[in-house]
Amino acid sequence: MHIHAAVLWEQGQPLSVESAELDAPGPGEVLVEIKAAGVCQSDLHPARGDWPIRTPLVLGHEGAGIVREVGPSVATVRPGDHVVLCWAPACGVCPPCREGRAALCDRAEKTNFRNRLPSGGARLHARDRDVAPFLGTACFADSVVVAEGGAIPVPRDVPFDALATLGCAVLTGVGAVTNAGRVPPGSRVVVIGAGGVGLNVVQGARIAGCEQIIAIDRRPTPLALSQAFGATHSLQASDEVEVAKAVRELTAGRGADFVFDTVGSPATLATALACARKGGAVVLTGLSRADSHGTIAMFPFVMQEKRLIGSVYGSGQPARDIPRLVSLYQEGRLKLSELVSRTYTLDKVNDALTALAAGDGARGVIRW
């Protein structure tokens, strides 16, 4: 079928919204008409060249839509189902999947994480070339073909704006708290970066019953938003010594039980480690350039028994966790529509990426 898709032909260049050809879904695949797609920093990184990637490619990995066609042997979704896209469809049988760590699935590492469908099929074409689907998802397009496990069915009465950001920012942020940190009620937490992922760490911490939630950002709008999502305090980002001092003052001189670094730069990692109390943990979700290295002052790290935990895609089981997040929304405990601070049409996708780079809001969402 003919669709419009935002193709990245060369890193560092704007996306080109153009006609493309989408094949029918193969065995174990589904065709989804996209209704809303969030724009994540993980789209911006490959677009601007922070992460080396093979082009041409269609970006977009956080979206929701309606199943229009299913390939042979598909059992879990039907045409007409509303779905949230999942960029790490799990095989269910590899060692990490059997351990309940589906976000670390061995198959996803070799397929979706390398911008391929699990089947290996090329379903998207433009200018007579195969175009890779970013994270096996490629939802900056009118329709996508994804693996069956990449389309998680959700109730039909939830608006698409609310569903748009569930499949990355919300799952990553809330899961960092519940699955990676296993943060107990009453904890004192710091969240560095109050953007798409960070605001969801804030609301995850609120849902987990944290006593103090200190949000840190460079810009005023994310800090103001963080209060609406449950932050008890907000701090302007500055150097690591100043921030750690302010956090200690807010936490009876101790430091935070958990610090979430949703930015992931060498500087924010240093700040995160400095803000954690003795025996505290840093959960790192932010990803800056592919070649970044942080440093750790090893002596205090050992003597104060700090912990550093990497967390990808909410560190849990997306197929289980996405429907649970929808239930939390339906119970009024999880804010989703409030995450949408700007909306665009697909042909304005480059404006959405520019606004994201400026970082002054929650999430930009492309709507069809």
Ligand SMILES: NC(=O)c1ccc[n+]([C@@H]2O[C@H](COP(=O)([O-])OP(=O)(O)OC[C@H]3O[C@@H](n4cnc5c(N)ncnc54)[C@H](O)[C@@H]3O)[C@@H](O)[C@H]2O)c1
């Ligand atoms: N681990 C995962 O599975 C996963 C999932 C999604 C995104 N990510 C990564 O997480 C990062 C954040 O993504 P996002 O979509 O939330 O981005 P975003 O642009 O929505 O939010 C980033 C926020 O950090 C703030 N910020 C930037 N530098 C800062 C600093 N030095 N100190 C304090 N605040 C600072 C910005 O003002 C902005 O509010 C990106 O690197 C992205 O690639 C990781």
Ligand SMILES: [Zn+2]
């Ligand atoms: Zn697996």
Ligand SMILES: [Zn+2]
């Ligand atoms: Zn993302």
